[in-house]
Amino acid sequence: MEKEQVLAERRLRMERDGVAGLQDVALQIGLPQRSKGGDEAVCAIAIAGLEEDMPPARGRDFLDALVKAARTLRQYCRTPPEGIRLFYLGDPPDDRDPYEGGSLDSGLLADHEKQFEDVHRRGWELLVERKILMQEGGSDERREVVLQVGHPYWLSELQAATCPIVLSSGSGHEIEHRYGRDPFAALCRAVRAINDRFKRPQRGRFFFWPDGEPYLGDHSYDTPLPFKRDPREMPGNWQVIAERSLLMERDGDPTRRQITIRIGRPYWCEKREESHCPMQIEGLSPYMPAAPGDDSFAALIYALDFFNMIYVRRNMGMRFFWPDGTPYDSEPLDRQPAK
Numbered sequence: 001m002e003k004e005q006v007l008a009e010r011r012l013r014m015e016r017d018g019v020a021g022l023q024d025v026a027l028q029i030g031l032p033q034r035s036k037g038g039d040e041a042v043c044a045i046a047i048a049g050l051e052e053d054m055p056p057a058r059g060r061d062f063l064d065a066l067v068k069a070a071r072t073l074r075q076y077c078r079t080p081p082e083g084i085r086l087f088y089l090g091d092p093p094d095d096r097d098p099y100e101g102g103s104l105d106s107g108l109l110a111d112h113e114k115q116f117e118d119v120h121r122r123g124w125e126l127l128v129e130r131k132i133l134m135q136e137g138g139s140d141e142r143r144e145v146v147l148q149v150g151h152p153y154w155l156s157e158l159q160a161a162t163c164p165i166v167l168s169s170g171s172g173h174e175i176e177h178r179y180g181r182d183p184f185a186a187l188c189r190a191v192r193a194i195n196d197r198f199k200r201p202q203r204g205r206f207f208f209w210p211d212g213e214p215y216l217g218d219h220s221y222d223t224p225l226p227f228k229r230d231p232r233e234m235p236g237n238w239q240v241i242a243e244r245s246l247l248m249e250r251d252g253d254p255t256r257r258q259i260t261i262r263i264g265r266p267y268w269c270e271k272r273e274e275s276h277c278p279m280q281i282e283g284l285s286p287y288m289p290a291a292p293g294d295d296s297f298a299a300l301i302y303a304l305d306f307f308n309m310i311y312v313r314r315n316m317g318m319r320f321f322w323p324d325g326t327p328y329d330s331e332p333l334d335r336q337p338a339k
């Protein structure tokens with residue numbers, strides 16, 4: 001596979017009957033693309049140094065093709081051809097650790113899940129709230145919405161504090177967070193963010209005080225102070241490799257809203273100690289830390305499995321559907337590849 005076509009790679013060592021010493025091989029997943037007929041997505045896969053001409057993985061969309069590519073390679077490594085043994089890349093004696101598909105590191109998973117759940121935890125406490133009116137473009141109706149600020153709390157994994165901001169209405173909740181070096185700073189930035197948001201017109205929506213006066217916040221001269229994040233994991237700064245749109249329904253609200261899952265190209269961190277894969281779930285998660293991994297292959301696998309692992313397999317009061325209304329089923333990477 002040409003280097004520029006490789007999306008993710010994992011280097012391994014191979015021992016083959018009748019051949020002296022260990023040879024270098026690499027699991028490779030290519031960039032997904034449409035088939036010649038355009039009716040399906042295809043994703044090239046290879047094991048450089050061993051299986052250069054493997055049949056490509058095929059799926060209904062790019063995300064599906066990537067999942068099936070990862071699933072096929074992992075299954076190959078768990079049951080390699082007779083006479084072939086695969087090992088993790090390392091120095092002796094670690095170069096004799098068998099590689100059997102590389103399940104996700106449980107400690108890394110637990111740390112990242114806790115970080116994600118802390119940022120999005122449902123049990124945040126209300127600090128203050130304000131009732132205002134909202135009018136959406138094309139409608140003369142003004143309906144009541146509630147602007148809420150939660151108690152700031154610590155995120156030990158990020159070494160920072162966060163403060164939730166919520167715009168609540170009968171049709172759902174819009175939640176975002178602001179961060180700071182301590183809870184006081186996070187709260188200050190949340191207030192500044194609210195004022196900055198409402199001091200200018202918002203596309204398709206207008207806000208008013210209950211007496212009908214335009215709502216422009218309290219201190220429109222304030223400007224938000226940004227929380228520093230790696231710019232490579234922020235939406236708009238990375239190339240979207242695969243995306244999928246679904247419909248989401250919450251408990252107590254039959255309205256189905258569209259969400260879009262996006263996966264980017266993995267990249268190495270500055271010291272090349274681990275790789276990160278940017279991801280986004282538009283319409284559901286405003287803050288998405290990049291998926292971590294020991295290499296680009298592991299980071300990509302984590303990103304591909306994240307939505308199913310966090311939302312689909314857990315009872316979080318949500319249900320998901322394909323755009324045609326068909327219930328969306330989980331697609332675990334450990335499922336056996338279709339023959």
